[in-house]
Amino acid sequence: MTRLQTAFDAIDKANAADPTLTDGQPEALLYGLRMTSEQAALYPDASEPLQIACRGQHVERWKLPRKDFPMDRPGYLAWRTEQGRRHAARIAGIMREAGYADEDLAHAEKMLTKQGIKRDGDVQALEDVACFTFIRWYLGPFAEGRDAEELSRIVEKTARKMSDTARARALVEFAIPEPFAAAFRA
Template sequence: MSALQDVLDEIDAANAKDPTQEDGRPAAQIYGERMSSELARLFPDASEVLQIAARGQHVERWLLPRDSYPMDRPGYFAWRKEQGRRHGARLAGMMSKAGYPSAEQERIGVLLRKEGIKRDAEVQALEDVICFTFLKWYFSPFAEGRDADGLQRIVEKTALKMSPEGRARVLEEFDLPEPFASAFRD
């Protein structure tokens, strides 16, 4: 078995412990599979580090619940920052065990903390995959019960995180109603 497969299997085993279920399976495991699927579709030549980052982007996310931080904007950003740090450290440990060099273990943290977004091609690729996964699998349930203005702001923030190529591809692949579609136009 390859080092990459060893790490992916360890991520899946960790995420299989997620108590939140979706269609009778651990939600974190399904999310990782969806991220890997979108990465393979959008970036078929992705490096092993990017493949690991996509699969493990939310590794054991439930261990640090959102409500363990203040339920305000600064609390959300602090929680998200800590999640990125924790996920990077957890994946680096898995990579170390599988024999990946320390430079690649450090790189995984850069990707998951989104350092250099808009400047680093792999960080940007990961962000585009995150946005596609959100739009494809999670946007509809997320949108239920939300007001139109709030939802528009979320769509606009999602589009701003994406590369121009990613936004163009969203317009090709998704039948978004106006004004959502306008958020993805350059």
């Protein structure tokens, strides 16, 4: 077994413990598999640290519930920051056990804590993969019950996080309707 497969197996085993089920599968496990699928389509030549960061972006996410933080914007941002820190530390441990070098661990940690978004190609690639995963699998259910203005803000924020190349591809791949498509052309 390769060290990449060893890392994937460890991430999948950790995420299989998620008590929240979607389509009969633990949600974190399903999310990791979806991230890997999007990464393979968007960045087929991705480095192993990027592949691992994609698979493990939400590793054991359920262990730090959103409700444990204030339900306002600062609380949300604090929760996301702490999740990134926890995910990075957990993935670094998994990578170490699989035999990866310290520089690979540091690179994965940088990606998972979003250090260098829009400046570092792999950090941006992880964000592109996360945005494609969100659009393909989660935007529809997320949009239910939201008014058009709120949904428009969410779509605009998602598009801003993406690279120019990913935004252009999203327009084609998802056939994004107007007025939402304007955010992807900006």
